[in-house]
Amino acid sequence: xxxxxxxxxxxxxxxxxxxxxxxxRFITAVxxxxxxxxxxxxxxxxxxxxxxxxxxxxxxxxxxxHIRRQTRPVAAADYWLQNRLRAFVGPExxxxxxxxxxxEARTExxxxxxxxxxxxxxxxxxFPEGNRNMTDEPLLPFRAGLYNMGKARPDVDLVPTWIAxxxxxxxxxxxxxxxxxxxxxxxxxxxxxxxxSKDAFLxxxxxxxxxxxxxxxxxx
Amino acid sequence: xxxxxxxxxxLLSFGVFGLLIALTLLGEFLRARLPVGQTNPVVxxxxxxxxxxxxxxxxxxxxxxxxKAGVILLFGFVxxxxxxxxxTFTSKRQADHLSLVLAFxxxxxxxxxxxxxxxxxxxxxxxxVYAFLLLPIISALRGDTNRFLIRVAExxxxxxxxxxCISHVPALLTYDxxxxxxxxxxxxxxxxxxxxxxxxxxxxxxxxxxxxxxxPGLSPKTLTGLLAGxxxxxxxxxxxxxxxxxxxxxxxxxxALASITGMFGSIVFAxxxxxxxxxxxxxxxxxxxxxxxxxxxxxxxxxxxxxVTHLVWG
Numbered sequence: 001x002x003x004x005x006x007x008x009x010x011x012x013x014x015x016x017x018x019x020x021x022x023x024x025r026f027i028t029a030v031x032x033x034x035x036x037x038x039x040x041x042x043x044x045x046x047x048x049x050x051x052x053x054x055x056x057x058x059x060x061x062x063x064x065x066h067i068r069r070q071t072r073p074v075a076a077a078d079y080w081l082q083n084r085l086r087a088f089v090g091p092e093x094x095x096x097x098x099x100x101x102x103x104e105a106r107t108e109x110x111x112x113x114x115x116x117x118x119x120x121x122x123x124x125x126x127f128p129e130g131n132r133n134m135t136d137e138p139l140l141p142f143r144a145g146l147y148n149m150g151k152a153r154p155d156v157d158l159v160p161t162w163i164a165x166x167x168x169x170x171x172x173x174x175x176x177x178x179x180x181x182x183x184x185x186x187x188x189x190x191x192x193x194x195x196x197s198k199d200a201f202l203x204x205x206x207x208x209x210x211x212x213x214x215x216x217x218x219x220x
Numbered sequence: 221x222x223x224x225x226x227x228x229x230x231l232l233s234f235g236v237f238g239l240l241i242a243l244t245l246l247g248e249f250l251r252a253r254l255p256v257g258q259t260n261p262v263v264x265x266x267x268x269x270x271x272x273x274x275x276x277x278x279x280x281x282x283x284x285x286x287x288k289a290g291v292i293l294l295f296g297f298v299x300x301x302x303x304x305x306x307x308t309f310t311s312k313r314q315a316d317h318l319s320l321v322l323a324f325x326x327x328x329x330x331x332x333x334x335x336x337x338x339x340x341x342x343x344x345x346x347x348x349v350y351a352f353l354l355l356p357i358i359s360a361l362r363g364d365t366n367r368f369l370i371r372v373a374e375x376x377x378x379x380x381x382x383x384x385c386i387s388h389v390p391a392l393l394t395y396d397x398x399x400x401x402x403x404x405x406x407x408x409x410x411x412x413x414x415x416x417x418x419x420x421x422x423x424x425x426x427x428x429x430x431x432x433x434x435x436p437g438l439s440p441k442t443l444t445g446l447l448a449g450x451x452x453x454x455x456x457x458x459x460x461x462x463x464x465x466x467x468x469x470x471x472x473x474x475x476a477l478a479s480i481t482g483m484f485g486s487i488v489f490a491x492x493x494x495x496x497x498x499x500x501x502x503x504x505x506x507x508x509x510x511x512x513x514x515x516x517x518x519x520x521x522x523x524x525x526x527x528v529t530h531l532v533w534g
Contacts, residue, residue: 029304031503171314176321179300181308181502 013092020093021061024054028169028182032062035212036188037159039064043123044189046071047146048161049139049209050127052170054177055163059125060094062184072097072117073125074110097124111148118153125161128205134172138210142202150192150201157189158205162212185212225403226285228463232409233281240277243270268507276505276514280412284405288336288393291408295390296332301511302519303328303382305501310374315362319355323379327351331387338394347384352376381519382512388522395529398465406463407529410471411478413460414453415521418479419486422449439490446483453479465533477528478521485520489513 024030032039048059056073063071077098080090090096097117099110117124126149129140150158162185170177190208192201247267254260283294307320327347334343356372392407426445434441457475461468489512493499500509508514 029301029502029504165308168312171317174314174317176325178307178317178320179304179324181304 009092013088016089017093020057024057024061027177027179028058028165029179030058030061030182030184033183033185035185037157037186039067041067041070042157043118043121043155044071044157044159045118045124045126045146045149046159046161046186047126047128047205047209048163049133049213050129050131051133051163051167052172053132054166054170055127056094056125058163058166058182059161059184067123070121071123071125074099074114074117074127076101078102097122101130111145111152114145114149115152118149118156124149128202132172138213139206142206144198144202146205147192147198147201150190154191158191159189160187160205160209160212161185162187162209164213187212222402225401225405228403228406229281229284229409232406232413232460232463233277233285236277236281236413240270240274243273265507272505272507272514280409284409287405291393291405292332292336292390295386296329298511298515299328299332299383299386300324301504302386302515303378305510305512306378306382307375308502309496309498310378311367311370312375313364313366313371315364316359316371316375318362319358319375322358323351323355323375323383327379328383331383332390335387335391335394340391340394343387343391347379351379355379385519385523386515388526389518391526392529395526395534398533403463410457410460410464410475411522411525412518414457414475415478415482415518417456418449418453418475419482419517420449421452422446422479422483425449425452435487435490438494439487441483441487446480449483450476450479470533474525474528478525479517481524482517482521486516488520489516 037044046059048055056075060068060071060073073094073096075090075094075096075098077100080086080096080098091098097113099113100106100108101110114124114126126145128142128146130143131140133140146158149156164183164185165180166182168178169180169182187208190205196204244267247263247270250260250263251267254263279294283290303324307323312320331343331346334340334346355375359372359375360368389408389411392411393404395404395407397403422441422445425448426440426442429448430442430444432443433439434443434446454472454476458468458472460475461471464471464474466474493501501512502510504510505514512519
């Protein structure tokens with residue numbers, strides 16, 4: 001019985017996932033621009049800009065099915081475990097790696113969980129800014145996580161992933177999303193070079209990401 | 221729908237299918253002439269377009285066969301897709317969020333409700349009067365005046381083009397045929413065929429024989445192409461005159477009018493795209509860019525065709 005229940009839950013999670021992808025496609029006609037990489041099954045860390053809660057589902061939607069199934073978004077436990085619906089969607093539909101972002105309260109080291117997921121062969125989606133960017137700057141300063149990952153597992157490709165237009169589709173504080181066209185651009189992968197300092201690497205990673213942004217029309 | 225109308229729609233659909241089969245065979249023939257393993261990019265681009273035309277023809281045929289509801293739903297969706305492409309590139313700030321939401325989810329559906337219920341009075345004023353006045357009020361109430369006039373003007377342009385103009389195609393259904401039949405739906409087929417085929421003649425004649433550009437630096441359209449397109453559209457219109465109330469000469473004239481309006485519309489769209497530095501409006505129709513890239517001529521021609529139909533044959 002327990003097996004059947006868990007099987008049904010997994011099927012339900014897949015169905016919810018397909019529905020979310022369909023809704024995302026209908027509203028924003030979201031599409032991928034594979035500018036620097038091919039959409040092939042290779043272990044990668046997609047690191048993206050973060051302006052809205054819809055960012056992660058957008059990347060997830062444009063990944064082809066076989067890549068999507070082995071890609072896990074790294075997300076905040078306090079957000080995704082807040083209620084039962086989120087606890088289903090976050091860990092089960094998106095298969096998130098949940099990390100605790102409150103250093104004072106956590107029992108596990110987030111980086112250990114992330115490395116564990118990489119060692120299982122999963123690709124990851126991360127938002128190195130840590131928080132949603134509400135400023136007029138293209139990016140907030142990156143946290144150290146991306147550098148630590150690149151240092152610990154140097155073979156994994158770190159892929160800059162720019163999500164365009166989402167701040168116009170759903171600005172902070174608005175409830176109804178605007179159906180504008182969203183584009184997710186994947187750039188050429190980068191790696192931490194020998195002897196490269198943390199700050200130098202993070203700066204290089206951020207400029208590789210910003211380079212993918214087409215000029216923001218309408219916001220000038 | 222009267223069975224004669226249905227039969228005529230089927231006849232026209234199969235006529236277009238025949239044309240597409242010929243074009244597909246032509247493409248395959250050109251492919252087969254190449255040595256094994258080689259491809260010609262011009263032929264491949266042509267075949268991608270032919271495949272899109274197959275899709276468009278099948279969708280339009282099914283919508284017209286399913287009658288009024290199908291046509292209104294199809295063009296309602298086309299308006300939605302077009303508005304989404306247009307507003308992606310217009311100037312906007314967070315202060316416009318609510319007015320843009322209203323544009324998508326209230327103005328657009330209302331316009332098609334008015335078409336469905338034949339409420340012509342409301343259909344004519346909703347976008348040019350009420351949306352025109354209401355949306356800037358809502359944006360202004362949020363207090364952000366940065367580039368205000370540009371923002372509201374571009375939003376209004378988007379609504380006029382993508383909702384007001386496009387809705388004039390299904391609005392042809394509200395035209396009362398002089399003989400009292402339900403054949404006004406065939407006017408949509410007539411309109412779509414003359415504009416699209418006129419574009420096709422213009423494209424190939426213009427690129428093969430044309431020299432003098434009519435909008436240098438903006439569009440590859442040439443004077444020869446334009447004339448060939450309008451002439452071609454007029455001939456197609458005359459051939460199809462049996463599905464219209466216009467008579468042979470009238471149908472040729474209406475086809476020429478729709479075709480030339482459409483070609484100039486397409487030049488206006490080229491100017492907008494160049495201003496916004498976009499090549500294609502989106503990627504949704506393979507080989508042709510977005511809905512707006514495919515429909516630019518139809519959009520400009522629709523209101524003119526609609527009004528002249530009512531004015532001269534109303």
